[in-house]
Amino acid sequence: MQVAVVGAGIAGLTVALALARADFDVTIYEKAERLEEVGAGIQLSPNASRLLIEMGLESAIRTVAFAPQCLRIGDGRTLKSLARLPLGSWAESRYGAPYLLIHRADLQDILKAAVLAEPKATLRLKAPVAEIAESPGGIRFQVGENLAETGEADLLIGADGLRSIVRRKLLRGPEVKPSRHVAWRATMPIDEAPKWVARDGTGLWMGSGWHLVHYPVRRGTRLNIVAIEEPPDRALGPALPHAARPLRALLNEVADRTPWLPWTLSTVDPAGPWSSERVALIGDAAHAMLPTAAQGGAMAIEDAVAMARLLAGPGTLAARLKLYEDERRQRIRSVVSMAENNLAVYDLRRPTSDLRNTALAMLPGALLMRRQDWLYSFNG
Numbered sequence: 234m235q236v237a238v239v240g241a242g243i244a245g246l247t248v249a250l251a252l253a254r255a256d257f258d259v260t261i262y263e264k265a266e267r268l269e270e271v272g273a274g275i276q277l278s279p280n281a282s283r284l285l286i287e288m289g290l291e292s293a294i295r296t297v298a299f300a301p302q303c304l305r306i307g308d309g310r311t312l313k314s315l316a317r318l319p320l321g322s323w324a325e326s327r328y329g330a331p332y333l334l335i336h337r338a339d340l341q342d343i344l345k346a347a348v349l350a351e352p353k354a355t356l357r358l359k360a361p362v363a364e365i366a367e368s369p370g371g372i373r374f375q376v377g378e379n380l381a382e383t384g385e386a387d388l389l390i391g392a393d394g395l396r397s398i399v400r401r402k403l404l405r406g407p408e409v410k411p412s413r414h415v416a417w418r419a420t421m422p423i424d425e426a427p428k429w430v431a432r433d434g435t436g437l438w439m440g441s442g443w444h445l446v447h448y449p450v451r452r453g454t455r456l457n458i459v460a461i462e463e464p465p466d467r468a469l470g471p472a473l474p475h476a477a478r479p480l481r482a483l484l485n486e487v488a489d490r491t492p493w494l495p496w497t498l499s500t501v502d503p504a505g506p507w508s509s510e511r512v513a514l515i516g517d518a519a520h521a522m523l524p525t526a527a528q529g530g531a532m533a534i535e536d537a538v539a540m541a542r543l544l545a546g547p548g549t550l551a552a553r554l555k556l557y558e559d560e561r562r563q564r565i566r567s568v569v570s571m572a573e574n575n576l577a578v579y580d581l582r583r584p585t586s587d588l589r590n591t592a593l594a595m596l597p598g599a600l601l602m603r604r605q606d607w608l609y610s611f612n613g
């Protein structure tokens with residue numbers, strides 16, 4: 234079977250690798266001239282790292298990733314610590330796979346190298362896809378900078394992200410839904426971060442209508458920082474009203490070094506169609522979600538592995554694609570709901586936030602962590 238994958242992000246590279254190893258002939262079409270992953274850090278929770286390890290990528294990933302020992306949650310107004318959730322060996326023992334922090338570009342490089350090593354996989358850059366047509370005999374499309382070349386495939390996989398052309402053109406799927414929230418992103422050398430910033434794990438600071446997350450990437454040499462809020466003025470950078478003075482100083486220090494990169498948080502309704510007779514969507518193209526469960530990349534990896542497993546099974550192509558859609562949809566809905574709930578809890582305003590803080594301070598970190606069992610124990 235000839236498979237065309239549109240998009241060479243984490244979703245596209247992972248599904249191409251999994252399919253090539255399942256003996257499918259795969260070509261990835263990527264419109265960019267070179268692969269430069271947008272964004273910075275990504276959290277590989279055990280449900281994702283387990284699958285990448287099973288694909289033989291553990292050594293390459295551990296070379297560039299950082300293994301956090303804990304997640305610290307605190308009050309962003311006072312910088313008071315509220316809870317410490319165990320990660321490190323505790324999480325690896327409980328879930329059978331590590332919790333890792335990695336730069337998106339590093340993960341993309343690892344996946345790209347693995348794909349290029351597969352004889353049944355081809356990566357084409359500067360190859361945008363357009364004029365896609367589905368027929369009972371296969372998929373035809375125009376490809377290339379001038380769209381002068383005709384491509385053909387038995388199956389087309391849309392791994393082309395939030396504004397997927399495959400979703401819009403072939404499946405008439407839902408439009409992107411922008412939110413009022415913006416994620417401000419930046420990185421800095423970790424040895425130049427303030428002393429109060431812990432180096433051994435992830436920090437989550439919650440304020441009134443905002444929250445900020447920071448964690449090490451690039452094997453612990455850089456600090457990834459993400460601040461999420463409904464900004465009064467995007468031109469001024471993150472506002473984070475009533476943030477603690479040290480937190481405000483960190484924001485100013487970042488701004489003095491590099492511009493904050495604003496990203497409007499947007500979603501794609503997971504209820505929309507994900508497949509037809511010869512077309513399927515994975516990752517953000519099917520179900521872009523809020524980042525507040527740290528599962529966008531993980532769900533793309535899960536999608537990719539499930540897609541390859543089910544396509545290698547019995548039945549017609551359409552039936553296997555429908556099985557993929559049915560199998561993945563309920564889990565995706567649960568993760569989407571979790572991300573939405575987390576955003577609401579992180580951004581609570583007083584006096585409700587005081588009740589949240591009291592509850593967090595009373596509960597053991599291991600007990601709070603066990604609430605993720607259904608998510609992290611998954612083995613797709």
